[in-house]
Amino acid sequence: MRHQEYQYLELLERVLQRGDEREDRTGVGTKALFGELLRFDLRDGVVPILTTKRVYWKVALKEMLWFLTGRTxxxxxxxxxxxxxxxxxxxxxxxxxxxxxxxxxxxxxxxxxxxxxxxxxxLGPVYGKQWRRWLDAQGKEHDQIATLVETLKSDPASRRMLFHGWNVGELGKMALPPCHMVYQYHVTSRGELNCLLLQRSCDLFLGGPFNYFSAAALLIMLSQQANLTPGELIWVGGDVHIYSNHVEQVRQQISREPRPFPTMRLLRNPACIDDYKIDDFEVVGYNPHPSIHAEVAV
Structure with missing residues (x-):
């Protein structure tokens, strides 16, 4: 089977070759395409931690666990x-x-x-606040993650298993409006949990590698909580872009050959989605190429 990482490398190449050169809010400038899709098979414990550069997966995982606390x-x-x-x-x-x-x-x-x-x-009411304490027009808070877990357990055939962070009434208070915006889940008749992640905006070089792994890790946690098995992560990008100060780094990454994806397993089964800790995750077989440094555009 063709290595799954090639679809990411080919997306980088498409953006470099065909991307629309645009000004952006940061003033750095980008090349961008609109509407892209990647699929990652998570069966057998495989996780999409990119190998053509080192991805600091523990940092990405700590961020995801922080989102799940609802704190900001x-x-x-x-x-x-x-x-x-x-x-x-x-x-x-x-x-x-x-x-x-x-x-x-x-x-x-x-x-x-x-x-x-x-x-x-x-940071204002960013990701975790919306996921765990979404505030509606009547002032009532909603825990989207808890509702999702309960629905996965009680009604896995539901077509309403999703959460999102684009709370229009609170966007102006956020340090950064949500980029990975909507997570929708689907359970197959075989008991496999799939996720479709809609990301409105993606810094492909710095943000994308974190987003793919974080979404996969969350899917694995949810699978365990609902007694399901991980299936597929489908990532859909809206404005997918490469910043002008990342072009040389991207060319360097594209020149590298992917190595086998690692596997990840959970070392215990916490009582609920709130109880996961960084030490609960074990990644095996991660052998990436060296890291490539680039500056974030703010």
Whole structure:
């Protein structure tokens, strides 16, 4: 069977060759295509952790577990040495105070000063808030994840098993509106759980590799909670793009040959979706090419 990673590498190549050159909100500029699809088979424990560059899968997993808590302050991430969300609150702090503080000093301040973290470390009602505490027009909160788990258990033939983060009334309060936006689930007659992830916007070089693995990890957790087996992850991208300052890195990645995907297993069966910890996950056989550094566009 052809290696699943080639579909990602071919998408990168298509964007480089045919992508529309566009200005974007960051000012960096992109090449972009609209409407792309990738499929990843998760049977037999295989997970799509890309191998043509090292993907720091524990960072991606810690982020997903943080989303599942419903909390939105970067202090909890920094306490786990996860820095992928620091750019947005740092930019807000610099803009509002005029202070030219370094990222390192800003993160240290967030960690050591709880009041400072409350003021400057919160991202607004981003992913986890919408997943676990969606606020409707009447002021009632809805736990979309809990509802999903219950439906997977009680009515697996339902066509209404999904959650999403595009809460129009709260978009203006978010540091970044949700990119991976809608997760829809489907259970086959064989008891396999599939997921279709709609991502409205994807930074293919930096964001995509995290998104594929995170969605797969969540599917594996949900499968265990509902006594199902992992099936397929279908990823649909809206605006899929390569930033102009990532082009050389992308060319380097495309030149590499994929290696076998690793497998992942859960070391215990937690009582509920809220109880998973980073140490519950074991990845075996991950042998990637070296990492390739690139700057995030804010």
């Amino acid at each position: 302050n970067i202090r909890e991430l920094l306490q786990q040495n996860v820095r992928i969300w620091s750019d947005w609150p740092l930019a807000r702090f610099r803009n509002e105070t005029g202070q030219k503080i370094s990222q390192e000093d800003f993160e240290a301040k967030i960690l050591e000063d709880e009041l400072f973290a409350e003021q400057w470390g919160d």
